[in-house]
Amino acid sequence: MPDSPAPHDAGGHDDRLSRFLLPEAGVRGVRVHLDDTWRQIRARAEYPDSIAHLLGEATAAAALFTGHAKVDGRLSVQLRGRGALRTLFAECTAAGTLRGIAQFDEEQPAPTGLSDLGPDPILAITIENPTPHGRDPQRYQGLVPMEGGDLKTAFEHYFVQSEQLPTRLMLAADGNSAAGLMLQKLPGDAGDADGWTRACALFDTLTSEELLTLPRTTLIHRLFHEEAPELLADKGLRFGCSCSRERVEAMLQSLGQEEAEAALADGTARVRCEFCGQGYSFTPEDIAALFAPGSAPMPAPERMQ
Numbered sequence: 667m668p669d670s671p672a673p674h675d676a677g678g679h680d681d682r683l684s685r686f687l688l689p690e691a692g693v694r695g696v697r698v699h700l701d702d703t704w705r706q707i708r709a710r711a712e713y714p715d716s717i718a719h720l721l722g723e724a725t726a727a728a729a730l731f732t733g734h735a736k737v738d739g740r741l742s743v744q745l746r747g748r749g750a751l752r753t754l755f756a757e758c759t760a761a762g763t764l765r766g767i768a769q770f771d772e773e774q775p776a777p778t779g780l781s782d783l784g785p786d787p788i789l790a791i792t793i794e795n796p797t798p799h800g801r802d803p804q805r806y807q808g809l810v811p812m813e814g815g816d817l818k819t820a821f822e823h824y825f826v827q828s829e830q831l832p833t834r835l836m837l838a839a840d841g842n843s844a845a846g847l848m849l850q851k852l853p854g855d856a857g858d859a860d861g862w863t864r865a866c867a868l869f870d871t872l873t874s875e876e877l878l879t880l881p882r883t884t885l886i887h888r889l890f891h892e893e894a895p896e897l898l899a900d901k902g903l904r905f906g907c908s909c910s911r912e913r914v915e916a917m918l919q920s921l922g923q924e925e926a927e928a929a930l931a932d933g934t935a936r937v938r939c940e941f942c943g944q945g946y947s948f949t950p951e952d953i954a955a956l957f958a959p960g961s962a963p964m965p966a967p968e969r970m971q
Contacts (some may be wrong), residue, residue, distance in 0.1 A: 680902070692851060693862060695850075696846075697848075699845045700722075711940075724756040726838075726846035737759075740794050742791070746788045747787035748787075749774070749785075755769075761906070762904060764904070834848070836877055909941065
């Protein structure tokens, strides 16, 4: 879904990504607000409140990052660890669909925050863009050790390490909404000498409550009216999952024939998508066809589907 000219706020909130520019300061910005999208993601699993809060922030962040990166396919953020909290994952596609999930070690006490990722957690941001003629997608991934006690600090560190661009983030989530605001200095010498400093000083006056409750144009004007902000474009966001039977078949092939056949416990192998709940069933004949001589092997999924 291409960006569209930013319309007037028609009354409060919708699920939307908005891009804007502070031209004199040489700063670009992205604002994301999620209502129904976040509630749909939140309703698909039972999470402790603290982990639901983190997942809401990660979901808003995934959408924010598509506002400044060239994403024709999908962008995901993932935190991986070896503690009680194993994975925090959120994904946004170029079409504006979002999904997310948190995974735990069920043999350990329920996680309460990022510290439960355990020692040496990793933060990954991955972009997959389609290529012509149905070839495997181009995949770009940045990996850094996770630093900081919250997600915004971890992401700010990521951008300094991977892109060398000064970046500020605010993320917020509650039971009904998730939101984010991102500022980034334009590459090169755009803007006056202290433009970034001014923009950050204004950014620091924003509260989490304002980020969650203020309509788009109200928030941007209240914060940055002295910088004459230009609203560039926006796009709608919604819940959506990229699972498919073909992707599940690729996963089964990657397991190998013996393990795939072992899944036929009652004569049918059943796979359920953890993101959306969609179920896929395979008969013994379906499994045999995946490994029949001459059947083209599918590329194995490189991460959660």
